[in-house]
Amino acid sequence: MSASNTFDFTNPSTFILLGIPGLEVAHVWISIPFCTMYVIVILGNFTILFIVKRDPSLHEPMYYFLCMLAVTDLVLSTSTLPKILAIFWFNSRKIDFSACFSQLYFIHCFSAIESGIFGVMAFDRYVAICHPLRHSTILTNRMVVKIGLAVVLRGSMLALPFPFLVRQWPYCRTNIIPHTHCEHMYVVKLACADTRVSSYYGLFVLFCEIGLDVFFIVVSYTQILRAIFSLSTKDARLKTFGTCSSHLCVILAFYMPTLFSSLTTRFGHNLPRHFHVFIGNVYLLVPPMLNPIIYGARAKPIRDRLLQLFSHKGTKIFLWCSRFETYVHADLAGDMVLGRLP
Template identity: 70%
Template sequence: MSDSNTSDFTNPSTFILVGIPGWEAAHFWISIPFCTMYIIALFGNITILHIVKTEPSLHVPMYYFLCMLAVTDLVLCTSILPKTLSIFWFNSREIDFAACLTQMFFLHCFSIMESGIFVAMALDRYVAICDPLRHSTILTNAVVVKTGLAIALRSALLTLPIPVLARQLPYCRTNIILHSYCQNMAVVSLACSDIRISNYYALFVIFFVTGLDVVFITFSYTQILRAIFSLPTKDARLKTFGTCGSHLCAILVYTIPALFSFLMYRFGSNVPQYFHTLLSNIYVLAPPVLNPIIYGVRTRQIQDRLLRLSTHKGT
């Protein structure tokens, strides 16, 4: 199918992904940082999973949730990076319509799941700091499993209508997506019919998920900060707050690019398309790359285990 195909068709068999619009000549050079970030994300998150699995002292709710986050990050970056790199390296720009919708589902589902895991981690820190004597009885292994299943179910149910609505739209102008992956807004904007229902639902999901999750996380950390500042010594306050530092950094890594990406799509009509696309890629790539680094740098147990692993391999 030609890149310039603008003839009438409904529900095309394939879409054409442009990559980074306007920067096609630089795709090879752009692929270098993208590929590097992907390798770091794979190595970092797999390392986190291995450390938690092999270190019995880490078999506690906080690190179970960290494993959920690592798996989510692996799926999130893998849902877009292999196809994006194939565009950059081999000019393989076609993507099947069903594959595009599947990519859209996994991308948005695991983005929502990441937000839910941050809520669960905030709950864990809240109980550990505000009610430490009951932590082991409240957050049992069964509760952790049920929490993980609830997060996954919520994400799937909220995400499923997005590709379903996109599937119902007629695409009769062009099948060229000005993006490097099948992002919802980039796809539905190609439709030649009213897309308000799809847009309204996407806005509902964003505000519903973000609103509820931010309220819960804010409430948890308000209570946590009150408990921390009630501690008798400065050293105790710093040590307790340090246990929450990595979680707060990870939340900022997730929310700041997501907020900029959302605002850019809704209100940045004068912003060049290549900037939209780059920002959307950063929004997906930043958490998988940075989360293992944040937890590796700020979590003593993970540092100790990494040191033992490197020492063992060195001998």
């Protein structure tokens, strides 16, 4: 490679996102489920935030953490989906050098925050089931704020080295990223330098983000299961376990594709490239879509408030239509009396 070409890519002004390599012809069709999922993410998570804010009875630690999860999902999906849809619909593949690294930071930052929130929610369930009388004294509003700030600070600090490490590498090969977004390892592979530091740090963050949080979740739910099986009746065991089932579902929906995507990116070299890209999008899109659906279906207080909201709106619409119909009939009757109608 000539010196001039090397210089051109040492500090590229833009990267080129290919989308899903090999499936460019089907981008428009693939955009339909992607767009549908994004609409569900927006509507579902804003609904959760609206219901919790409006109902004072839901101002409890569990629902505060659920609101944190909703905000995290909104930021995580919005950091990638608009650009992905622009690629699919308008073939807008260019992304600014700094914007690419910003996107990379937001993905890792809010993925770490979401993982931390799941760990905190597991602790909340542990205290609520194993120490119900002390729940309100342990998880006070002040403690919830401290825990939330700690989770956000941890995610922000863990993700901070990613853009700085990636920015320092010289990019003398190409500026084409065969992905729908600026995925860390795909950007690192473009550099023409020894990038083992970035790779090792990525594994370290994976251990801190998934390994420690999953360990904490497993310990919490081990204690929860011990408490559940110690209950005297089967109905009590099922009812208590039902309060944790929604949390377990969202945990599996987040950690399984996240772990699978991280490992296949590093070690699954024999897998088709479009498969890597699909899995890389699954853990960014599916959990933010499923979280409000699962909690809306399983969390009875939220489901009841949502039904009340829709029934109240439906009643208001019905009353407005009835009142409008009454006015119409009254006008027609007046016209008939005045002889304006036959």
